[in-house]
Amino acid sequence: xxxxxxxxxVQCDPSITALVLKIDKENNNSIIIExxxxxxxxxxxxxxxxIKRELNNKLAENIYSALDDEAAAAAAAADK
Amino acid sequence: VVDQIRLWELxxxxxxxxxGYLFKDFSSIQQYLAIKKYSDEIGVLLWSxxxxxxxxxxxxxxxxxxxxxxxxxxxxxxxxRPK
Numbered sequence: 159x160x161x162x163x164x165x166x167x168v169q170c171d172p173s174i175t176a177l178v179l180k181i182d183k184e185n186n187n188s189i190i191i192e193x194x195x196x197x198x199x200x201x202x203x204x205x206x207x208x209i210k211r212e213l214n215n216k217l218a219e220n221i222y223s224a225l226d227d228e229a230a231a232a233a234a235a236a237d238k
Numbered sequence: 239v240v241d242q243i244r245l246w247e248l249x250x251x252x253x254x255x256x257x258g259y260l261f262k263d264f265s266s267i268q269q270y271l272a273i274k275k276y277s278d279e280i281g282v283l284l285w286s287x288x289x290x291x292x293x294x295x296x297x298x299x300x301x302x303x304x305x306x307x308x309x310x311x312x313x314x315x316x317x318x319r320p321k
Contacts, residue, residue, distance in 0.1 A: 162259040170253040
C-alpha cells in the first residue's frame with residue numbers, strides 16, 4: 159500500500175550529502191528520514207535550519223584546520 | 239584560502255530544500271508510473287526514481303495526488319462491477 163511521508167527534500171552536492179549523513183549520525187539518526195540518492199535526502203523539516211548551521215560549523219572547522227596546516231608548514235619551514 | 243572560502247560558500251548556497259511528501263511502497267509499477275506522470279503533468283514532481291518506485295512531490299501536490307488516486311481506484315472498481 160502506498161505511503162506518503164511528510165518531509166523536506168534537500169538537494170545538494172555529494173560532498174555535502176556526506177556531511178549531512180555525518181551530522182545525522184551524530185544526532186542518533188534523528189535527522190534523515192530517507193536517503194534518496196547521492197544528491198537528494200529527505201529530512202525532518204524542523205531540522206533544516208539546524209542542518210544548515212551545523213554544515214556552516216563543519217565547513218568552518220575545515221577552513222581553520224587548513225589554515226593551521228599552513229601555519230604549521232610555515233613554522234616548520236622557518237625552523238629549517 | 240580566500241578562494242576556498244568562496245568555494246564553500248558556493249557549496250552552501252547550493253543546498254536547496256523544499257517541504258513536501260515522499261511517496262513510496264507503491265503496490266505496482268503501473269500505479270507508480272501513473273502517479274509519476276500525473277504529478278509531473280500538474281507540475282508538483284520534484285524527484286523520482288523508477289527502480290525504487292519512490293517519488294517526492296510538493297506539499298500542494300499531495301492532496302491532488304490523493305484525489306487522483308481516489309478517482310483511479312473508483313474507476314477500477316466501476317470496471318469490476320458495471321452498473
